[in-house]
Amino acid sequence: MQSLFAAGLFSDQVALVTGGGSGIGLATARELAYLGARVAICGRKMDKVEAGLAALAADGIPAERMLGGSCDIREPDQVSAFVGQVLERFGRVDVLVNNAGGQFPTPAEGMSPKGWEAVIRNNLNGTFFMTREVATRAMIPAKRGRIVNVTAMVVRGFPGMSHTGAARAGVENLTRSLAVEWATHGIRVNAVAPGNNIRSSGTAQYGEALLEVTRKATPLMRLGTPEEVARVIVFLASDQNDFVTGAVWGVDGGQPLWGDIWSIPDPQAEAKG
Ligand SMILES: CCC/C=C/C(=O)SCCNC(=O)CCNC(=O)[C@H](O)C(C)(C)COP(=O)([O-])OP(=O)([O-])OC[C@H]1O[C@@H](n2cnc3c(N)ncnc32)[C@H](O)[C@@H]1OP(=O)([O-])[O-]
Numbered sequence: 001m002q003s004l005f006a007a008g009l010f011s012d013q014v015a016l017v018t019g020g021g022s023g024i025g026l027a028t029a030r031e032l033a034y035l036g037a038r039v040a041i042c043g044r045k046m047d048k049v050e051a052g053l054a055a056l057a058a059d060g061i062p063a064e065r066m067l068g069g070s071c072d073i074r075e076p077d078q079v080s081a082f083v084g085q086v087l088e089r090f091g092r093v094d095v096l097v098n099n100a101g102g103q104f105p106t107p108a109e110g111m112s113p114k115g116w117e118a119v120i121r122n123n124l125n126g127t128f129f130m131t132r133e134v135a136t137r138a139m140i141p142a143k144r145g146r147i148v149n150v151t152a153m154v155v156r157g158f159p160g161m162s163h164t165g166a167a168r169a170g171v172e173n174l175t176r177s178l179a180v181e182w183a184t185h186g187i188r189v190n191a192v193a194p195g196n197n198i199r200s201s202g203t204a205q206y207g208e209a210l211l212e213v214t215r216k217a218t219p220l221m222r223l224g225t226p227e228e229v230a231r232v233i234v235f236l237a238s239d240q241n242d243f244v245t246g247a248v249w250g251v252d253g254g255q256p257l258w259g260d261i262w263s264i265p266d267p268q269a270e271a272k273g
C-alpha cells in the first residue's frame with residue numbers, strides 16, 4: 001500500500017472507526033493503521049467486522065494493533081461497552097471517525113414514524129452517543145482529540161431520502177457546536193461529506209442504474225472511491241491540520257454544484273405535465 005501521508009504519522013495513536021468493517025470505514029481504518037495507528041472497528045454484524053480485520057491482516061497490520069467488536073451505535077449501552085473495551089485494550093482514543101450510518105430510499109409521504117425514527121437514530125443519535133462517550137471518557141481527560149463525522153451531500157435537498165438528509169444536516173450542525181464547546185479541551189471536530197456518488201459496498205445496494213444516473217450528474221463524470229474519501233478523513237484526523245475545526249469538507253466530484261440528482265421523479269416536471 002502507498003500513502004500520501006508520511007510514514008508513522010499516527011504512531012502511538014489510537015483510532016476508533018465506526019462501521020470500519022466495510023467501504024469508506026474500512027478504507028479509513030486501513031490508511032490509519034498503515035500510518036502506524038492502533039485501530040478499533042465496530043459494526044452491528046460481527047461477520048462484517050471480522051472481514052474488515054482479515055483485510056487489515058492481509059495488508060500486514062499485526063493483530064496486536066487492531067481490535068474489532070460488535071456495537072450498534074444506536075444503543076448507548078453497547079456504545080459504552082465497546083468504548084470500554086477499546087480503552088481497556090489500548091488505553092486511549094486519539095481519533096474518532098463516526099462513519100457508521102445508512103438509510104433506505106422512500107418518498108416522505110410513505111414513511112412510517114418507525115422508519116423515520118430508525119434513520120434518525122442510526123445517523124444522528126448514534127453519532128452523538130459515540131462522540132459523547134469517547135469525548136468524556138478519553139479525549140476530554142487527555143485534553144486532546146480529533147473527531148471526524150462522515151455525513152452526505154446535504155447542501156441541496158435530499159428528495160427520496162429526507163430522513164437521512166435531516167439527520168446528516170443535524171450531524172453537520174453538531175460538528176460546528178462541538179467544535180466550539182470542546183475547542184478548549186484540545187479537541188477538533190470536523191466532518192467529511194461524501195457525494196452521493198462513491199462506489200462502495202453501501203451504494204452497491206442501490207444498483208448500477210442509479211449509480212449511472214449519479215455518475216452523469218457529477219461534474220467530474222465519474223464515481224468516487226472509498227479511498228478518496230478516506231484520504232480527506234485521515235488528513236482531518238491528523239496533526240498536520242491543527243487549525244481546522246468545525247469544517248465540512250465535501251468529497252464529491254463537484255456534485256453539489258450542478259446536475260439533476262433526483263432519485264425520485266422531478267416534481268417540477270410532473271407539475272408542468
Ligand atoms: C445514493 C445514496 C447515497 C447514500 C449512500 C449511502 O449511504 S451508502 C451506505 C448504505 N448503507 C446502509 O444503508 C446500511 C445501513 N442501513 C440500515 O441498516 C437501514 O437502512 C436502517 C438505518 C433503517 C436500519 O435498519 P434496521 O433493520 O436496523 O431498522 P429497524 O429494524 O430499526 O427498522 C425500523 C423500521 O425502518 C423501516 N425500514 C427499515 N428498512 C426499510 C426499507 N428497506 N424500506 C422501507 N422501510 C424500511 C421500517 O418501518 C422498519 O420497521 P418495520 O416495518 O420492520 O417494523
Ligand SMILES: NC(=O)C1=CN([C@@H]2O[C@H](COP(=O)(O)OP(=O)(O)OC[C@H]3O[C@@H](n4cnc5c(N)ncnc54)[C@H](OP(=O)(O)O)[C@@H]3O)[C@@H](O)[C@H]2O)C=CC1
Pocket residue numbers: 018019020021022023024025042043044045046048049071072073074099100101102103122126150151152153194195196197198199200201202203226
Ligand atoms: N457511498 C456513498 O456514496 C455515500 C456514503 N455515505 C455514508 O458514508 C458512510 C459509509 O458508507 P459506505 O462505506 O459507502 O457503506 P457501507 O454500508 O459499507 O458502510 C456502512 C457501515 O456502517 C455500519 N453500520 C451501519 N449502521 C450501524 C449501526 N447502527 N451501528 C454500527 N455500525 C453500523 C455497517 O456495518 P453493519 O451493517 O455490520 O452494522 C457498515 O460497516 C455511511 O454513513 C454512509 O451513509 C454518505 C454519502 C454517500
